[in-house]
Amino acid sequence: MSAVESEPLPFAAACEVRSLGDGTFTADLRLEWSIGRHPHGGFLLALAAKAAVRALFEAGEPPTEPLAVSAEFLHALALGPVLLRTDVRKAGRRTTVVAVSIEQRGRSCVEARVTAGRLPLRPAAWNDAPALPPEPPASAVALSGRTAEGLFHLAKGCDVRVDPTTAGFLAGRRDEPPRLRLWARPRHSEPDPFFLLVAGDLNPPVVFNLGATGWAPTVQLTSLVRTRPHPGWLRIQVDCRAVHEGWFDSDAVVVDSHGRIVCQARQLALAPLP
DSSP states (O other): OOGGGSSOOOHHHHTOOEEOSSSEEEEEEOGGGEETTEEOHHHHHHHHHHHHHHHHHHTTOOOOEEEEEEEEEOSOOOSEEEEEEEEEEEEOSSOEEEEEEEEETTEEEEEEEEEEEOOOOSOOSOOOOOOOOSSOOTTOEEOOSEETTEEOGGGGTEEEEEOGGGOGGGGTOSOSOSEEEEEEEETTSOOOHHHHHHHTTOSOOGGGGGTOOSOOOEEEEEEEEOSOOOSSOEEEEEEOOOEETTEEEEEEEEEOTTSOEEEEEEEEEEOOOO
8 A cells, every 4th residue: 555545644644745945845645635546626725835834934934824825737646746846926024925836757737826924813894604504414415435526535534515405416417506515624633724725625516516527627726715714614605607618617615613704715627528
């Protein structure tokens, strides 16, 4: 059994980066944070954020957290070791921007920008969170085993439950609105700002409800971390505004156990081919 297929690690350990001392880091892409043999896009955002925050700490900057992470997915990554190169593009009093490149086999596969700073601590002045129950109801379906896009290995690293009334594809329907509601939390730990980057991309592709099932590659993904989450279940609502010639958008709003919006994520992806 290889290192990436060994016993599942808690999230914090799985996305840890190892410093090479010059602004570069190594990490392992593990099976429990993948779908099929594809490393999970949200996990890659968390990995880039970890590298950026660690690079700033090693450069003597005050402790920071990810505020926003944006990434372009250039080439498919495989499970196994990767190299992360960081470059501080702007150092400021309230925000710092770090470019992070995730490389494998000598080429850049993901190009990310991480905006780091200090997350808000005070209550929100405005919080228009979607109305979801704080915990998954008994009817919620646990995502595990095989899904329409391959083996859902993420079930080993986190608990994901889907509202079946919003997931017609689970019952074989092909004409439901491309919207989903779900609940998630990491196994063996509580959610933190880095796991929020995973949570914003945990849902099955919304076009599954339109009958387009299979691998739906993300082309661009941007996530905003709004505040640190309280312990407990995260509630996630995902909406799509348009599907054009295979291209579709996916907007996720993540709400913590206290009803606060803690992450917003938007991505552009390609629907599976017929």
